[in-house]
Amino acid sequence: xxxKVLLIDDEASxxxxxxxxxxxxxYQTEPCENGMKALQTLETFKKKSIPLQCAIxxxxxxxxxxLKLLKVIKFNYPQLPVIVITGHGSEFVxxxxxxxxxxxxxxxxxxxxxxxxxxxxxxxxxxxxxxxPPKESAAAxxxxxxxxxxxxxxxxxxxxxxxxxxxxxxxLYCDAIRGDYDLALLLQAATEDQIKEVVExxxxxxxxxxxxxxxxxDTPTFGENVINLMGSxxxxxxxxxxxxxxxxxxTARTGVSSYVLLEAEKEKMEAIYPxxxxxxxxxxxxxxxxxFNIVLFVKGTSFGEIDTLIRNRFKTMDGxxxxxxxxxxxxxEN
Numbered sequence: 001x002x003x004k005v006l007l008i009d010d011e012a013s014x015x016x017x018x019x020x021x022x023x024x025x026x027y028q029t030e031p032c033e034n035g036m037k038a039l040q041t042l043e044t045f046k047k048k049s050i051p052l053q054c055a056i057x058x059x060x061x062x063x064x065x066x067l068k069l070l071k072v073i074k075f076n077y078p079q080l081p082v083i084v085i086t087g088h089g090s091e092f093v094x095x096x097x098x099x100x101x102x103x104x105x106x107x108x109x110x111x112x113x114x115x116x117x118x119x120x121x122x123x124x125x126x127x128x129x130x131x132x133p134p135k136e137s138a139a140a141x142x143x144x145x146x147x148x149x150x151x152x153x154x155x156x157x158x159x160x161x162x163x164x165x166x167x168x169x170x171x172l173y174c175d176a177i178r179g180d181y182d183l184a185l186l187l188q189a190a191t192e193d194q195i196k197e198v199v200e201x202x203x204x205x206x207x208x209x210x211x212x213x214x215x216x217x218d219t220p221t222f223g224e225n226v227i228n229l230m231g232s233x234x235x236x237x238x239x240x241x242x243x244x245x246x247x248x249x250x251t252a253r254t255g256v257s258s259y260v261l262l263e264a265e266k267e268k269m270e271a272i273y274p275x276x277x278x279x280x281x282x283x284x285x286x287x288x289x290x291x292f293n294i295v296l297f298v299k300g301t302s303f304g305e306i307d308t309l310i311r312n313r314f315k316t317m318d319g320x321x322x323x324x325x326x327x328x329x330x331x332x333e334n
Contacts (some may be wrong), residue, residue: 002028004051005117008038008069009058011087014106018056021110027053027117035049035072036065036274039229042077051079054117057100059086059093063275067096068237075236081120085114117242130262144192146216147174147259147288147295148199150183152253158182162331163211170198177259177326181213184326192216214286215295222270230274243263255301257283259326261292269318275317283307284322292324303327 009015012033019029032038038055045052055073059066066084068217073082084097087106097103097142102116125210150165152158158176165185166174172186185203199212221226231241264272269287276296277285300306308326315323 003053006055025114035069046266056083073237145188148185149181149213151209151211152182165174175328179326218287220287259327260296261324262294263322265319
């Protein structure tokens with residue numbers, strides 16, 4: 001029986017060459033082009049009790065950083081050996097990769113890789129069966145949330161309106177922004193109807209408010225399995241992204257921040273959303289209804305850094321149709 005190896009690398013040519021090379025060494029390779037595909041594959045192997053000899057993880061992946069993925073695999077599947085590979089070796093990468101069972105810098109030969117795999121094999125041991133502890137399903141949210149973008153007319157007292165909204169009991173946080181809107185709010189209430197009522201009867205009634213665009217948070221349209229896997233990544237990395245977004249937002253307000261709205265093709269959301277969610281610069285990543293169906297809260301050391309991230313990473317994603325950025329400006333110190 002051929003020994004099975006999970007290969008996680010975004011380079012199609014490398015996946016092909018390694019798969020062919022390992023086949024000649026007696027290994028069957030299961031290739032994955034990104035971290036989420038790898039986690040889904042591991043889950044499938046677990047359910048079907050398919051034995052797996054090793055996971056080979058590239059450091060540079062399009063969705064989840066390979067070193068983070070290493071921590072997730074070691075957390076959920078502690079008996080599974082992991083080899084970290086990289087074409088961008090450094091002292092930092094080598095140090096972080098110490099949690100792996102082996103570390104190889106590209107380019108490496110198939111003999112080098114086969115030798116490392118052979119060293120991992122216990123003489124009379126079977127390949128590790130991938131087993132993970134059962135995950136409890138997340139409790140249903142007891143409240144509804146929505147983003148509101150507010151335009152003010154020329155006679156409005158921006159600072160006065162900002163102060164009123166900032167301390168409003170249904171407003172989790174309020175930011176002054178640059179662009180075709182003046183303020184961005186995150187609202188929360190028991191029901192969606194209650195949020196709409198607050199907007200219609202209280203916010204729109206404020207003197208100087210010209211327009212309010214409401215985007216209700218929506219449940220992602222992709223499968224529950226993906227949501228569960230993302231939750232397992234958060235748990236493995238010790239992240240609390242599921243907590244109150246206001247808390248996360250306030251802790252990130254060092255340096256500069258922007259709201260970034262994306263219009264994405266719905267059929268490609270399953271690939272786009274995790275890549276955004278696990279980006280280190282993204283504090284919050286929410287699905288919403290309406291034309292712009294993803295809202296990000298992005299942090300950076302400068303607006304130039306955020307602009308570069310948007311231009312080089314977000315706009316280049318397959319399925320992203322349009323992006324609007326609203327940089328946050330400071331009106332007064334809290």
